[in-house]
Amino acid sequence: MALLQLRSVSKIYHLGGEEIRALDDVTLDIGTGEFVSIIGPSGSGKSTLMHILGCLDTPSHGTVTLDGIPVQQATARELAHVRNRKIGFVFQFFNLLPKLNVVQNVELPMIYAGIGGRERRRRAEHALDLVEMGHRLKNRPSQLSGGQQQRVAIARALVNDPKIIFADEPTGNLDTHTGEVILSLFRRLSEEGRTIIIVTHNPEIAAVTPRRIEIRNGKIAERVDERLAGLDRAAAQSQSGPAPSSA
Amino acid sequence: MSLWNAIAVGLKEIWAHKFRSLLTMLGIILGVSSLVAMNALVQGMENGARESLVAVGGLAKVRVEAQPVPVEQRHMRDLAVGLTMNDVHALRNSAPEAVKISPEMRMDGMNPTLAANGKTYRTFMTSGVWPIQAELMEHKIGHGRMFTEFDDEQARNVVVIGTGIRDELFGKPEDTGEPVIPLGRTMTINGYPFTIIGMFEHYESEQDRKARELREQEQRTRQAAGVTNSASGPQRSRGYGGGGRRGGFAFWIKNNTVYMPLNTMWMKMKSGQTNISAIPTLNNIEIRVADPDRINEALTQIRNVLMITHRGIEDFSFRTQEDWADQISTFISAARISGGLIAGISLLVGGIGIMNIMLASISERIREIGIRKAVGAEDIEVFIQILIESTVIAVIGGLVGLATSFGLIQLIRAVTPTDNAPVVTLGSMGLAFAASVTIGVLAGLIPAFRASRMNVIQALRYD
Numbered sequence A: 001m002a003l004l005q006l007r008s009v010s011k012i013y014h015l016g017g018e019e020i021r022a023l024d025d026v027t028l029d030i031g032t033g034e035f036v037s038i039i040g041p042s043g044s045g046k047s048t049l050m051h052i053l054g055c056l057d058t059p060s061h062g063t064v065t066l067d068g069i070p071v072q073q074a075t076a077r078e079l080a081h082v083r084n085r086k087i088g089f090v091f092q093f094f095n096l097l098p099k100l101n102v103v104q105n106v107e108l109p110m111i112y113a114g115i116g117g118r119e120r121r122r123r124a125e126h127a128l129d130l131v132e133m134g135h136r137l138k139n140r141p142s143q144l145s146g147g148q149q150q151r152v153a154i155a156r157a158l159v160n161d162p163k164i165i166f167a168d169e170p171t172g173n174l175d176t177h178t179g180e181v182i183l184s185l186f187r188r189l190s191e192e193g194r195t196i197i198i199v200t201h202n203p204e205i206a207a208v209t210p211r212r213i214e215i216r217n218g219k220i221a222e223r224v225d226e227r228l229a230g231l232d233r234a235a236a237q238s239q240s241g242p243a244p245s246s247a
Numbered sequence B: 001m002s003l004w005n006a007i008a009v010g011l012k013e014i015w016a017h018k019f020r021s022l023l024t025m026l027g028i029i030l031g032v033s034s035l036v037a038m039n040a041l042v043q044g045m046e047n048g049a050r051e052s053l054v055a056v057g058g059l060a061k062v063r064v065e066a067q068p069v070p071v072e073q074r075h076m077r078d079l080a081v082g083l084t085m086n087d088v089h090a091l092r093n094s095a096p097e098a099v100k101i102s103p104e105m106r107m108d109g110m111n112p113t114l115a116a117n118g119k120t121y122r123t124f125m126t127s128g129v130w131p132i133q134a135e136l137m138e139h140k141i142g143h144g145r146m147f148t149e150f151d152d153e154q155a156r157n158v159v160v161i162g163t164g165i166r167d168e169l170f171g172k173p174e175d176t177g178e179p180v181i182p183l184g185r186t187m188t189i190n191g192y193p194f195t196i197i198g199m200f201e202h203y204e205s206e207q208d209r210k211a212r213e214l215r216e217q218e219q220r221t222r223q224a225a226g227v228t229n230s231a232s233g234p235q236r237s238r239g240y241g242g243g244g245r246r247g248g249f250a251f252w253i254k255n256n257t258v259y260m261p262l263n264t265m266w267m268k269m270k271s272g273q274t275n276i277s278a279i280p281t282l283n284n285i286e287i288r289v290a291d292p293d294r295i296n297e298a299l300t301q302i303r304n305v306l307m308i309t310h311r312g313i314e315d316f317s318f319r320t321q322e323d324w325a326d327q328i329s330t331f332i333s334a335a336r337i338s339g340g341l342i343a344g345i346s347l348l349v350g351g352i353g354i355m356n357i358m359l360a361s362i363s364e365r366i367r368e369i370g371i372r373k374a375v376g377a378e379d380i381e382v383f384i385q386i387l388i389e390s391t392v393i394a395v396i397g398g399l400v401g402l403a404t405s406f407g408l409i410q411l412i413r414a415v416t417p418t419d420n421a422p423v424v425t426l427g428s429m430g431l432a433f434a435a436s437v438t439i440g441v442l443a444g445l446i447p448a449f450r451a452s453r454m455n456v457i458q459a460l461r462y463d
Ligand SMILES: Nc1ncnc2c1ncn2[C@@H]1O[C@H](COP(=O)(O)OP(=O)(O)O)[C@@H](O)[C@H]1O
Pocket: A013, A014, A015, A020, A021, A022, A040, A041, A042, A043, A044, A045, A046, A047, A048, A049
């Protein structure tokens, strides 16, 4: 059984009597260790899909199974538990708590996992070492550059050793060079065997991932648009690191 | 998330908004401190009142007073004899509930004139009594002795006085700087000479005693330092009860006691009066009943006996301290309620302030709440965290309020000097603290509920 299974998943929003099908009959499997990008134009439903995959939201119709757990019928409490133990999130706007310092931010998921203070600190420092932020433990997020903040956010996503890491436009708020650094960090994590799903509208990022899922108007596109997915260049670049910037 | 973590987050939030938190706590601080202070003041009043009650004989004491013949018995007026020694003997023989009985006969006329030591003093009451009266009225001999039954039989011209009389005729020990004990001195009452054979202790409220001891202490240290008593200017009388009256009227009256043997009063002071009867007529009879809880039974018994000696004419009445005790209770509970109301309103306002600030706090922290939920905080954990934050504010406010209450008590005492020292009770402190915690929890409920129900996706998008 795949790590993530979506069967005929729909998400419908009602806005002033109008029905918006943010996701429309999506069926999808993602296996352990895959490195996947979800691509598509803005407003196509990428974030909605990620929210459902990441147990932040439940579908209107269809079934979602994560690591054998039927998510669509889980309570809010069970979803919180799944998010805490099996999922790590990286957001476009980093979403670090401004009042906490770097190491406290990374400790946050472990607080809700009930891990003791000493163990928390040890694991947070280890995760920060992995993203090369071990030297800025006591800094506040506001004292860090965007790229550094995103690395701290990645450390926070890693720290509970989750089954899957979701990243929603993780480089969307970074300059090209920093974005490449972050992207290579994800590649490294993928090579270490982690399951990573990156949501992006940037073809050059999508070009890095072995598998691409394209969303259009809430549906999975039959055939990935090669231009949009950056496949034409990815073939040439995939051996030699991340795709170069086109900015 | 552990409780300790939640408290730590709460403290951090409060510290991050120090001034705002302080303003928020103000209501709770005022509420708690006024609750404790009010309670302390009322408790002090109650203690003072009960002290006075005990000083005049407590609840077991009943006074039988002579009374005009009631209207419906007017036609039998000529048969009415008033309170006499016959009543006393009858009660001693037939009313076992009246365990101690003392007849009291007062000097005629408004204010007997006392004179001694070249000074005169118009006191308000001089009584002839049995020796047991001292015990009935909770008197304690300080110097010399109480007169005895033998003195009474002999109708000797002896008196026992209170310190108030001593102060007026022989001077206060505070002023002379040494004890004034006029034992063996002669004092005239309306011109009749008496020998002072005893003086009662000085009676004062707990409060006055402490104040006096403090004064004496200061005087001693000043004297030790070689400073002479610098009280200057002519002495002046501050009128009835000046100074001494502060500690309560009951104590002042008690210190102005003048007792002589009953027979002395009867034979020496009243003989030769034209309207005198063969049986000594009394002003009242002081009685101690066996058990204050059975005072109704005792009164019935006493009344039955007296109705026989008075031939069915009810020209007497009972005065007990029950009314006084009831009045104390009524007054005290009224004071408690009004004090509690003020404090309660303050606490309520404080609670609303906390709720307001918590609502503001969660709307400032929507994104934080979204992040916490995204990394695995359950709704209930968010709920508890907000609840703990509001409780922490209230608890700190409560603790500060407890500390402030002592200052508030000093302030109130400075503005309105009272007779009775405020008594801060542990119970009132506990109550006030519990109230502040409860209010913190209640004030946090709505904000906590809102925070816990926030949609995680919308919260993450919010900015
Ligand atoms: N809470 C919501 N209420 C109503 N419509 C929504 C809501 N969230 C998303 N949508 C709509 O669903 C569609 C998909 O949105 P989204 O998944 O955010 O797209 P993407 O991430 O690909 O830009 C959009 O049309 C958006 O307007």
